[in-house]
Amino acid sequence: MKILKSPSSQALLNRILADPGLPEKIKSLDPRELAALIDRVGLEDCGEIVAFASTQQLEQMFDQDVWRSAAPGADEEFDAARFGLWIEILLELGAPAAAKTIGEMDPDFLTMAFSQLVWVTEFDWLRDQSASETRLDKIMESSLSYEIEDFILFSRDPRSWDAVLTLIAELDSDNHSFMNRILERCAHLSLEQIDDEGGLWSVLSSEQQIKSDVAYEREKRRETQGFVSPADARAFLKLAAGPLDMEDHVSPARFRDHVHLMTSTRANGANEFGRAVSKMADSRFARVQAILMGSPTDNSPHFEELNYLANVLVSGWEINGRSPRPGEAVQVVLETCEKGLTSLPGARSFIEAFRAGWSQNGFKL
Numbered sequence: 001m002k003i004l005k006s007p008s009s010q011a012l013l014n015r016i017l018a019d020p021g022l023p024e025k026i027k028s029l030d031p032r033e034l035a036a037l038i039d040r041v042g043l044e045d046c047g048e049i050v051a052f053a054s055t056q057q058l059e060q061m062f063d064q065d066v067w068r069s070a071a072p073g074a075d076e077e078f079d080a081a082r083f084g085l086w087i088e089i090l091l092e093l094g095a096p097a098a099a100k101t102i103g104e105m106d107p108d109f110l111t112m113a114f115s116q117l118v119w120v121t122e123f124d125w126l127r128d129q130s131a132s133e134t135r136l137d138k139i140m141e142s143s144l145s146y147e148i149e150d151f152i153l154f155s156r157d158p159r160s161w162d163a164v165l166t167l168i169a170e171l172d173s174d175n176h177s178f179m180n181r182i183l184e185r186c187a188h189l190s191l192e193q194i195d196d197e198g199g200l201w202s203v204l205s206s207e208q209q210i211k212s213d214v215a216y217e218r219e220k221r222r223e224t225q226g227f228v229s230p231a232d233a234r235a236f237l238k239l240a241a242g243p244l245d246m247e248d249h250v251s252p253a254r255f256r257d258h259v260h261l262m263t264s265t266r267a268n269g270a271n272e273f274g275r276a277v278s279k280m281a282d283s284r285f286a287r288v289q290a291i292l293m294g295s296p297t298d299n300s301p302h303f304e305e306l307n308y309l310a311n312v313l314v315s316g317w318e319i320n321g322r323s324p325r326p327g328e329a330v331q332v333v334l335e336t337c338e339k340g341l342t343s344l345p346g347a348r349s350f351i352e353a354f355r356a357g358w359s360q361n362g363f364k365l
Helices: 007-017 022-028 031-041 055-065 080-091 095-103 107-117 123-132 136-141 158-174 176-196 200-204 207-224 230-240 253-257 272-281 286-293 301-316 326-343 350-361
Strands: 067-069 076-078 118-122 145-148 151-155
Touching: 031 055, 055 067, 055 080, 076 107, 080 095, 080 107, 080 158, 095 158, 107 118, 107 158, 107 176, 118 123, 118 176, 123 151, 145 158, 151 158, 158 176, 158 230, 230 301, 230 350, 253 301, 286 301, 286 326, 301 326, 301 350, 326 350
Parallel strands: none
Antiparallel strands: 067 076, 118 151, 145 151
């Protein structure tokens, strides 16, 4: 929920941002002064101020801002939700910039912080656990999770899940060995905590995970309506920008588990969508058009894939600083798939064709 700013704090923010000497002034502030300024204005509105802070300033602000007492006189404890909000603010500067800043911080701090936001388990350990605990598979299906290399991550706080995944993926891409060491250490910490709390099933089925389950079910409902979360959209576009031999763990399983060979054979009674594309696309999208006109129904995997790809662009890409309109997204998807089919005639799906075309076009997030 967006917090309405008081006139005084909003006016202060406007004056700060209008100052042409802002970058130098921010860098010259003592971290405690900068933290006080951010606290007064509100962290949610301070992305442009945080952009000019140094890594050293941020680290010292974290020492003050993300450690809090639950009550007067009580020991300070790490506030994972607050750190998750900081990650969201840093990501407003762009994932590469956020990863560069976070990647320069103390590895011990990052291990502790990430382990408070996600459970990290090693794939082999999880497989052994699943074999001995028959209830695990069902509870894992209803938990927010993500696979990266040899690790499976489970959400501990659904509010920051998208932001944390985006940052971890960017850190892994920017400095794989560094992120791998962090995840290994997080996995060690997670294993100790999981053992202390009675095993992974107990952890994932605990009261703390109810929020995660609710969030997961919400995402599943929205997915059936064609929605693609921003984090999933960005992850897929990042995958598409890479080499085709990189394994796809991002697009919906129904597209990956049931790979369908494309065909240009025309079916009897071509569907309305195919005819619409035929009229709109003319000869520019001849290969896409031939496949669509050969699909017997609008519910074929071909149309599901195209809808998914268009929603990916609407949710995770931008044109001139804004999200593309649906019509613009469809146009880019058709252009990209046509280019991919031209360079990769043996593409097995529109997902694969899109990846081939996207990497050639050099589109960026």
